[in-house]
Amino acid sequence: xxxxxxxxxxxxxxxxxxxxxxxxxxxxxxxxxxxxxxxxxxxxxxxxxxxxxxxxxxxxxxxxxxxxxxxxxxxxxxxxxxxxxxxxxxxxxxxxxxxxxxxxxxxxxxxxxxxxxxxxxxx
Numbered sequence: 001x002x003x004x005x006x007x008x009x010x011x012x013x014x015x016x017x018x019x020x021x022x023x024x025x026x027x028x029x030x031x032x033x034x035x036x037x038x039x040x041x042x043x044x045x046x047x048x049x050x051x052x053x054x055x056x057x058x059x060x061x062x063x064x065x066x067x068x069x070x071x072x073x074x075x076x077x078x079x080x081x082x083x084x085x086x087x088x089x090x091x092x093x094x095x096x097x098x099x100x101x102x103x104x105x106x107x108x109x110x111x112x113x114x115x116x117x118x119x120x121x122x123x
Contacts, residue, residue, distance in 0.1 A: 003029070004095045009117030014087040016121075022078040022095030022114060029076070031097035031112070033104035036069065036080045039116075040091045047107050049080055058105045087123035092116040 008020040020036065035050030035058075049069040050058040057069055068081040078095060096110035103109045 003112050004097065004114035006093065006095045006114045006117040009093060009119045011120045011122070012085060014085060014121055014123050016085050017081070017083045018085060018119065019082070020080040020093055020095075020117060020119075022080075024076060027076060029097075031099045032101060033098040033110075034071075034078050035096050035098070035104070035110060036078075037094040037096055037107075037110075038091050038119075039094065040089065045094060045107060047105065047110075050104055051078065052104055082119075085121045087121050090118060090120035093119050 003024060003026065005023050006020060008018065010018060012018055033050055033052045035047050037045040038048050039045040048060045048063050049067050051069045051071060059067060066082065066084045071078050094116045095114040097112040098104050098110045099112055101109050
């Protein structure tokens with residue numbers, strides 16, 4: 001089983017909202033940071049939102065003000081609430097964790113990954 005399991009993806013229209021979830025069964029899982037990445041076919045994964053261990057958050061410019069990353073401690077689950085989705089075809093959304101590094105707002109700073117969930121936004 002993958003250490004991180006994403007859910008909540010789907011096919012929606014522009015302007016709709018969607019909530020992604022990332023769960024782990026490891027109750028001792030305590031990463032330095034966790035984040036959500038977006039990857040279109042043939043393109044590099046890009047970090048769109050991240051949350052550090054002290055609850056500090058980071059958002060890519062394209063999603064700032066529309067997306068919110070937060071953690072449900074009781075359920076040991078990380079969420080990404082997405083509102084006012086923009087049309088952009090289909091992409092995979094991945095949950096990831098940074099278990100060892102101090103840097104956490106870059107694309108190459110995460111070492112634990114889920115398998116992804118697909119999000120498609122039509123106009």
